[in-house]
């Protein structure tokens with residue numbers, strides 16, 4: 670499943686094709702993605718200028734001149750392809766390759782920029798939904814989401830408060846979208862490794878008796894911001910590379926420090942341990958017992 674940095678990279682890649690431009694034509698090649706598309710889906714998009722393309726957690730939010738918002742989610746296997754005068758590319762940087770099979774092109778936007786934006790999703794866990802911007806606080810997909818990990822509302826004080834008294838593991842707490850929005854398995858593993866904190870540690874240890882942030886909470890918030898920031902930077906440079914070559918955007922593998930490195934040497938200076946894997950809450954956790962305490 671694409672995580673926050675991938676979605677942010679997709680947003681950055683779609684922005685030049687969509688933002689400030691009109692959806693001249695919208696085409697749906699089927700009636701449903703994960704959920705049925707709204708009956709007035711095409712009508713509410715056609716002729717509308719995209720005034721802004723934002724992101725909340727792993728949701729893309731296209732603001733339309735009408736006051737509607739088009740919410741888009743990539744699900745497990747969704748991707749966007751941009752076909753423009755200078756070639757075609759798939760913005761984003763994904764751990765798993767995206768589908769090239771055109772039979773899974775489900776939604777197409779012809780933009781007044783001249784670009785064609787195509788949503789492809791073989792497994793159809795992705796979805797799109799239109800709602801009035803004025804009702805965004807009641808939108809079920811967005812309601813209850815915790816703060817953005819790269820936003821100002823997310824800090825050690827907030828994280829400590831959210832974890833105070835929690836007997837669950839640190840890993841489970843960070844995957845809880847009410848605690849912090851948009852973090853998934855990969856970047857939780859990476860952040861815990863970078864903060865030298867065990868994924869098995871109790872979430873409650875981020876807070877002192879007075880619910881104040883411990884040193885662990887400070888380290889962890891710094892690590893979360895750093896791993897996401899680095900991944901977005903890497904994704905952004907993949908977009909720049911594309912613009913230089915005008916070719917199909919390659920799927921380069923991100924160099925993870927812990928994730929998917931079972932049995933390999935830990936990269937912490939002076940650690941000498943090896944990355945291990947175990948299943949935690951049904952997901953693979955990758956970590957180093959030598960330096961993550």
Ligand SMILES: [Zn+2]
Nearest residue numbers: 935940957960
């Ligand atoms: Zn280590």
